[in-house]
Amino acid sequence: MTTSANGRRKPPTVHDVAREAGVSRGTVSRVLNGGHYVSATARKSVDAAIKKTGYVVNRHARSLITGRSDSVAFLLTEPQEKFFEDPNFNVLLRGCTEHLARHDIPLLLMLASNEDERRRLTRYITSGHVDGVLLVSSHSGDPVTAELLDAGIPLVACGKPLGFGGKVSYVAVDEREGAHEMVRHLVSTGRRRIGMITGPLDTPGGTERLAGYRDVLAESELPYDPALVVEGDYRRSGGEAAASQLLDQAPDMDAVFVASDLMAQGVVSTLQRAGRVIPDDIAVGGFDDSPAATAVSPALTTMRQPFDRISAEMVRVLLAQIAGEDTAAVILPTELVVRDSA
Amino acid sequence: MTTSANGRRKPPTVHDVAREAGVSRGTVSRVLNGGHYVSATARKSVDAAIKKTGYVVNRHARSLITGRSDSVAFLLTEPQEKFFEDPNFNVLLRGCTEHLARHDIPLLLMLASNEDERRRLTRYITSGHVDGVLLVSSHSGDPVTAELLDAGIPLVACGKPLGFGGKVSYVAVDEREGAHEMVRHLVSTGRRRIGMITGPLDTPGGTERLAGYRDVLAESELPYDPALVVEGDYRRSGGEAAASQLLDQAPDMDAVFVASDLMAQGVVSTLQRAGRVIPDDIAVGGFDDSPAATAVSPALTTMRQPFDRISAEMVRVLLAQIAGEDTAAVILPTELVVRDSA
DNA sequence: CTGAAAGCGCTTACAG
DNA sequence: CTGAAAGCGCTTACAG
Numbered sequence: 189m190t191t192s193a194n195g196r197r198k199p200p201t202v203h204d205v206a207r208e209a210g211v212s213r214g215t216v217s218r219v220l221n222g223g224h225y226v227s228a229t230a231r232k233s234v235d236a237a238i239k240k241t242g243y244v245v246n247r248h249a250r251s252l253i254t255g256r257s258d259s260v261a262f263l264l265t266e267p268q269e270k271f272f273e274d275p276n277f278n279v280l281l282r283g284c285t286e287h288l289a290r291h292d293i294p295l296l297l298m299l300a301s302n303e304d305e306r307r308r309l310t311r312y313i314t315s316g317h318v319d320g321v322l323l324v325s326s327h328s329g330d331p332v333t334a335e336l337l338d339a340g341i342p343l344v345a346c347g348k349p350l351g352f353g354g355k356v357s358y359v360a361v362d363e364r365e366g367a368h369e370m371v372r373h374l375v376s377t378g379r380r381r382i383g384m385i386t387g388p389l390d391t392p393g394g395t396e397r398l399a400g401y402r403d404v405l406a407e408s409e410l411p412y413d414p415a416l417v418v419e420g421d422y423r424r425s426g427g428e429a430a431a432s433q434l435l436d437q438a439p440d441m442d443a444v445f446v447a448s449d450l451m452a453q454g455v456v457s458t459l460q461r462a463g464r465v466i467p468d469d470i471a472v473g474g475f476d477d478s479p480a481a482t483a484v485s486p487a488l489t490t491m492r493q494p495f496d497r498i499s500a501e502m503v504r505v506l507l508a509q510i511a512g513e514d515t516a517a518v519i520l521p522t523e524l525v526v527r528d529s530a
Numbered sequence: 531m532t533t534s535a536n537g538r539r540k541p542p543t544v545h546d547v548a549r550e551a552g553v554s555r556g557t558v559s560r561v562l563n564g565g566h567y568v569s570a571t572a573r574k575s576v577d578a579a580i581k582k583t584g585y586v587v588n589r590h591a592r593s594l595i596t597g598r599s600d601s602v603a604f605l606l607t608e609p610q611e612k613f614f615e616d617p618n619f620n621v622l623l624r625g626c627t628e629h630l631a632r633h634d635i636p637l638l639l640m641l642a643s644n645e646d647e648r649r650r651l652t653r654y655i656t657s658g659h660v661d662g663v664l665l666v667s668s669h670s671g672d673p674v675t676a677e678l679l680d681a682g683i684p685l686v687a688c689g690k691p692l693g694f695g696g697k698v699s700y701v702a703v704d705e706r707e708g709a710h711e712m713v714r715h716l717v718s719t720g721r722r723r724i725g726m727i728t729g730p731l732d733t734p735g736g737t738e739r740l741a742g743y744r745d746v747l748a749e750s751e752l753p754y755d756p757a758l759v760v761e762g763d764y765r766r767s768g769g770e771a772a773a774s775q776l777l778d779q780a781p782d783m784d785a786v787f788v789a790s791d792l793m794a795q796g797v798v799s800t801l802q803r804a805g806r807v808i809p810d811d812i813a814v815g816g817f818d819d820s821p822a823a824t825a826v827s828p829a830l831t832t833m834r835q836p837f838d839r840i841s842a843e844m845v846r847v848l849l850a851q852i853a854g855e856d857t858a859a860v861i862l863p864t865e866l867v868v869r870d871s872a
Numbered sequence: 873c874t875g876a877a878a879g880c881g882c883t884t885a886c887a888g
Numbered sequence: 889c890t891g892a893a894a895g896c897g898c899t900t901a902c903a904g
Contacts, residue, residue, distance in 0.1 A: 199657055201881055212891045217883055227889055244657040248593040249881035253896045257590070262639075272624050273821055278614040285639050289647065294654075296636045297604075297627050305631065312636075315541055315586040424825060457827055479615060483766060483825075485799055543897055554875045559899055569873055591897035595880045 200241040208237035220245060260293055260506065261318040263309065265300045265325035265332045273423060274450050275479040276495060277324070280346065283499025284322055291507065295322075306332055314339040320506045325349070328390045342509040344502050348392045348517070357515040359501040363393055366491040366522035367400025370445055370473045373489070373524055375408045379443035379471055383416040385430040385455065387447040394419070397447045397475065416441060420451050424480075427454025435462055443471040443530065449480040449490055456484050456529065471530035475522075486528035494520055542583040551579035562587060602635055602848065603660040605651065607642045607667035607674045615765060616792050617821040618837060619666070622688060625841025626664055633849065637664075648674055656681040662848045667691070670732045684851040686844050690734045690859070699857040701843040705735055708833045708864035709742025712787055712815045715831070715866055717750045721785035721813055725758040727772040727797065729789040736761070739789050739817065758783060762793045766822075769796025777804055785813040785872065791822040791832055798826050798871065813872035817864075828870035836862055 202220075206213045211230055218226045219234040226234075237243070251257050262284055285295045296318060300306040310332055313321060320342035325333060328350030336343050337356055345358040374382050384401045387394035398417070405412050415437040418430040427446060431454065434441060446452040452474035456466060464470050466486055474481055474490035481488040501518045509515065544562075548555045553572055560568045561576040568576075579585070593599050604626055627637045638660060642648040652674055655663060662684035667675060670692030678685050679698055687700040716724050726743045729736035740759070747754050757779040760772040769788060773796065776783060788794040794816035798808060806812050808828055816823055816832035823830035843860045851857065 202883095203881080213881090214883080214891060214893095215889085218890085221883075225889055230889080244653060246594070246657075246881050247659060248590045248599070249896090250883075251590040251896095252588070252594055252881080252898085253883050255896080259638075272620040273617070275615070275617075278620065281639070282614050282641065285641050286643065289641070289650075292650075294638045294640070294659075296601075297623070297639050298636070299624065299627050299631070301628065308631075308634075311586060315588075317589060317636075453825065461827075483795065485803070544899095545897080555897090556875060556877095556899080557873085560874085563899075567873055572873075588897050591880090592899075593880095594882085594897080595899050597880085 199246075200243045201246070202243075204241050205234065205237045205243045208241055209233040255316065256319050256510075257317055258293055259296055259318050260288055261296045261298050261309075261313060261321040263298045263300065263313075263321050263323050263325075263332070265306065265323070265330055266327065274448075276448075276450075276476055276493070279478070279495040280324070280499050283496055284503055287500050287503035291503075293507075300332060310335050313341055320344075320510045322346070322502050322506060323349075327388070342506060344506045344509065346498065346502060350390065350392060354517070355515065357505050357509060357517065359498050359505060359518045359520065360392065361493050361498070361520050361522050363396035364400040364403070366475065366493075367397040367445070368404055369522070369524050370475070370491050371401050371404035372408075373526070374443045374445060374471055374473055374530060375404060375410070377471065377530065380410060381413075381416065381438065381441045381443070382410070383418075383434045383438060383441045383444040385418050385420045385427060385434070385444060385446045385451055387420060387422050389419055393422075393447060393475075397445075401445055413438070420447060422448045422451060424450050424454040427451030428458045429454075431455040431458035432462075435459070441470060443473070445473045445475075447475050449474040449476040449478045449488055452488055452490070452529075453480050453484050456486075456488075467528065467530050473530045477523075477525050481525075481527070484529075489527045489530035490525050492523040492525045494522075541588070542585045543588070544585075546583050547576065547579045547585045550583055551575040597658065598661050598852075599659055600635055601638055601660050602630055603638045603640050603651075603655060603663040605640045605642065605655075605663050605665050605667075605674070607648065607665070607672055608669065616790075618790075618792075618818055618835070621820070621837040622666070622841050625838050626845055629842050629845035633845075635849075642674060652677050655683055662686075662852045664688070664844050664848060665691070669730070684848060686848045686851065688840065688844060692732065692734060696859070697857065699847050699851060699859065701840050701847060701860045701862070702734065703835050703840070703862050703864050705738035706742040706745070708817065708835075709739040709787070710746055711864070711866050712817070712833050713743050713746035714750075715868070716785045716787060716813055716815055716872060717746060717752070719813065719872065722752060723755075723758065723780065723783045723785070724752070725760075725776045725780060725783045725786040727760050727762045727769060727776070727786060727788045727793055729762060729764050731761055735764075735789060735817075739787075743787055755780070762789060764790045764793060766792050766796040769793030770800045771796075773797040773800035774804075777801070783812060785815070787815045787817075789817050791816040791818040791820045791830055794830055794832070794871075795822050795826050798828075798830075809870065809872050815872045819865075819867050823867075823869070826871075831869045831872035832867050834865040834867045836865075 202213045202216045206216045219231050223231050288295050298309050300309050323345040347360045348358050349356050386398045418433050420426045420430045446455050474488040477490045477492035481490045544555045544558045548558045630637050640651050642651050665687040689702045690700050691698050728740045760775050762768045762772045788797050816830040819832045819834035823832045
């Protein structure tokens, strides 16, 4: 290890390792890349030389030749206030970072806030600066998704991306089944005027959970009343607004299924301000089991999304795709978590 | 742009641009790097050629020769549950990502969860894979900080890192002054038995806000009563526990200054469960003005930390340091935000 | 101002 | 199994 002018040590290279080990640089490289076609003795002396010199591969040099960057983007293509407000997002981001770290792959966080940023990032990504992208963008027909898909960039979305006909890999939860379970729970506790606050209806979480709600209404021989359904936006403030609207439209409502815990947080406070007691007057069922679920009082009965598994699967599918495998969809189950609100 | 075997287009290189523009690759490179020592005509034809070919620089090749990576790490060195639970963290992460994006610098998110990860990441960073690091780690004497400092890696911390005697750059808020303002506000509204829930006392936010609290007690000729002070951990659950303890130790308390909004959220619910009305019985003052502040009812009176500016300054100072400037500390003011809780 | 050339640190056919 | 050699795409003294 030599010291250069600016005082920063110049790190050892394959050359230094080769010299130390008494082999050629090619052999060092072979050891570094899996140790195939290398004798046990050579491998051993290279390993020792690596340890001794403190050698760490220069990823830029490697990338220059392999054409891979050994890094992955985590891309948010929507107004991110929403995501950053939602504790689910954190759990997902953390999970992806940790799972990638196990493969020694850094995660580049990218926020496409506006048209300019979208263009810049699309260009960055399609220029091969990352090997693949973990995509968080639930709205249908997202233009970035289309461009990346078009450029052949390995891609896996969180939640089924609408409008791409099965051409993009994704990891999602069984939305409809999750809704079934929650609404059945509400019905089983004697609720008959069950309202719903949906997610945005151009997202699968929006449409599918609503569909599940209607399924159970039908199977329970409960009438579907449009006055009991309001579209939300997955934000706390949206939950508050939607709850007020429901209170107006259907004052006799005895339960609400809310498509996210964050919205449910807003719903709870609006209902309480209106003098309703939860769950006695109105039961509230959430979705996610995010940290928001236990930050409210009463704590939320909700459908747990396995975000730890979701992030693990996203990483697994993406890495497989980078390695050349075909696209894939992974559907994970949700789980009813009964607490105090329903 | 040629198409290679695997169907992915092979991007144009300086060579293609040079050919298109009728100049040498050196000239193309000069245009790319600021356009010095290049004639206006040459510059123009290179620009045109870049546009025409859709050229994007290959950062790996550039990094290999410049020795810079043109990327920056955002490093969390603590059990991150805490950070990921705290909405402040999101705001900071987002701000840093956006400010770096303006310089076309990607942010690599790194989580040092355990000893192994700490070692791996330290190695990664000190091997020159990033040009600098934005550090979030408030506890004193953090070993990663020491190692990075030692390796001469440009570094800027969020909040003053304790135990490094001014050798590390940081951006922080005037903690003590912030505490002054809040406690004076409490005093000015007639409170006399003012409790405090501090942050961890090995962090500057912990000690300084406590010091500020004591300052104002003294200037107001209010006695300092240890029974009124409990150490918290910046978590909601910690706020709940601390509030219970205060309720036991000092049932006559008529205000609490809580060192973070997230803890204050827990405090509010504990106090309310105990039948106290806020602010009538007890005033609650927070710190941060995080999204948590308006997620509670009553909404929190709090000290606003300018996270947008904090992240902007962190990025600015880091970039300056990467460019060779000396370390620097930036202290930003807080601002009292009066809502309903005090 | 500009071109030819060297070289950054690595990987990978190619011979052997 | 192993070494010598070419080359990934760029930047930067060096001459001119």
